[in-house]
Amino acid sequence: MRIIIPVLCAALVAALPAFDDQATFSTEHDGFSLDLQEERLLEFANGQRSVVTELEKIRLKAAGIKFLDITDTPDLGKFAHLRLQSKPSFPSPNATEIVEPILKTLSTKGPQENLRKFTSFRTRYYRSDTGKQSQQWLLSRISEVMPITAKYASKSLQHIISVQEFPHSWGQNTIILRINGSSHDEDGVVVIGAHQDSTNMWPFLPAPDDGSGSVTILEAYRALIAADFRPVRPVEFHWYSAEEGGLLGSQAVATDYEARAVNVLAMSQFDMTAWVKRGTREEVGIITDFVDTDLTDFNKKLVTKYLDIPYVETKCGYACSDHASWRKASYPSVFTIESSFENSNKNIHSTNDRIDISDEFSFNHMLEFSKLAVAFAVELGSWKSL
Structure with a gap:
C-alpha cells in the first residue's frame, strides 16, 4: 500500500511545476531508462518513511523537499x-x-x-x-x-x-x-x-x-x-x-x-x-x-x-x-x-x-x-x- 505524507502532498500542490500529462506519464524517452510509476521507499528528516512513485519522487525534489531514497538500502545504519x-x-x-x-x-x-x-x-x-x-x-x-x-x-x-x-x-x-x-x-x-x-x-x-x-x-x-x-x-x-x-x-x-x-x-x-x-x-x-x-x-x-x-x-x-x-x-x-x-x-x-x-x-x-x-x-x- 502506498502512503503519502499529507504535509508533503500539500507542498507539492503549491510548489510543483505543471508537466504535460502525456510527457509526465510516458516512459518512452530516447536515452533514458526510467519507469515513472516504479515505487520507491523514501525516508525524511523526521524519520518517517513513505512509498511513492518515481514521478512523485521527482516532484518532491522539484518542491525542494529533501529525502533519502532507501529502496535498495533500507538497513543502512543498523550497526x-x-x-x-x-x-x-x-x-x-x-x-x-x-x-x-x-x-x-x-x-x-x-x-x-x-x-x-x-x-x-x-x-x-x-x-x-x-x-x-x-x-x-x-x-x-x-x-x-x-x-x-x-x-x-x-x-x-x-x-x-x-x-x-x-x-x-x-x-x-x-x-x-x-x-x-x-x-x-x-x-x-x-x-x-x-x-x-x-x-x-x-x-x-x-x-x-x-x-x-x-x-x-x-x-x-x-x-x-x-x-x-x-x-x-x-x-x-x-x-x-x-x-x-x-x-x-x-x-x-x-x-x-x-x-x-x-x-x-x-x-x-x-x-x-x-x-x-x-x-x-x-x-x-x-x-x-x-x-x-x-x-x-x-x-x-x-x-x-x-x-x-x-x-x-x-x-x-x-x-x-x-x-x-x-x-x-x-x-x-x-x-x-x-x-x-x-x-x-x-x-x-x-x-x-x-x-x-x-x-x-x-x-x-x-x-x-x-x-x-x-x-x-x-x-x-x-x-x-x-
Whole structure:
C-alpha cells in the first residue's frame, strides 16, 4: 500500500511545476531508462518513511523537499550503535611542512580542461545514456586511458593505487580510487567524496551542471600523487552516482562498507565549490547541521590554517549531499560548500548551471577547496617516510 505524507502532498500542490500529462506519464524517452510509476521507499528528516512513485519522487525534489531514497538500502545504519561506542578524536592540524608545498602545485588548468568536457554531456542524470557515458569518461580520465595516474604518479606509487567501479543497477557506476596505506584498514580509512551526476528539475531536460565538486577532488588527487603521497592510513576518493536521486550511490557504498565492518575514520564531501555571488565576500561554507561536530571543528581548523579565505558556518538541511549517507551509519562525516547556503549557486538543476554563464563562477575559488581536500588527506591519512 502506498502512503503519502499529507504535509508533503500539500507542498507539492503549491510548489510543483505543471508537466504535460502525456510527457509526465510516458516512459518512452530516447536515452533514458526510467519507469515513472516504479515505487520507491523514501525516508525524511523526521524519520518517517513513505512509498511513492518515481514521478512523485521527482516532484518532491522539484518542491525542494529533501529525502533519502532507501529502496535498495533500507538497513543502512543498523550497526551504527557500535561505532558510537568508540568515537574517534581529531587532533589539531600539524603537517604544515608537508601540506603547504603541495598546495603550491595546485592549478586551474586541469579543472578547466576537465569541466569543459564534463559539462558537455547533455545531462549526467544517472538513468540516462549520457550519464553512463560521462561516468565512463571520468573513469578514463582518472585511470590509465587518459592518464592522470600514469602521468603524475611514480611507478612505485602506481602499485599502491587502485581504481574500480562500484556497480549500480541503473548503469551509472560510482568510482572509487584508493591509495593504499602502510597500516591496516583497522586504523581507519579516509574518504574524500563528490557526486558526478546531474539533473534538471524534470530529468529528461538538459542538465550540464557545473560539476565543480568532482573536478575539485580530482585536482587534489593529481597534486597528491605528483608529490608522491604515501599515506599511513588508506585514502580514498569517491565519485558517487545518483546523488540527485536521493543519495543512492553513496548509500550503496556506505551500506557495503558497514556490512564489511570497514573502519572509516572520516569522510569529507565536496559539492558546489565554484560560485562566488556578486557583491559578497569570498568564503568557505562549513555545514553545521547533520554532520559530525568534532570532525567539523577539525575542518574549520584546516580552513584557517591552509586556505586564503575564511569560513562561514551555514546549514543545508537533511540529506542535502552524500555525507548524509555516511552519517546515517554513524561514520564521522562533514560537508563543505562554496559559500553560505543562501549565497550559493541558484542555477542548479537547470540549463543555466554552466561554467560560462556568469563571472560568479570562479576556478580560483574552486582551488581553495582543492587545498582543503589535500590538507584533509595528508593530515588524517598521515605520510609514510620512505
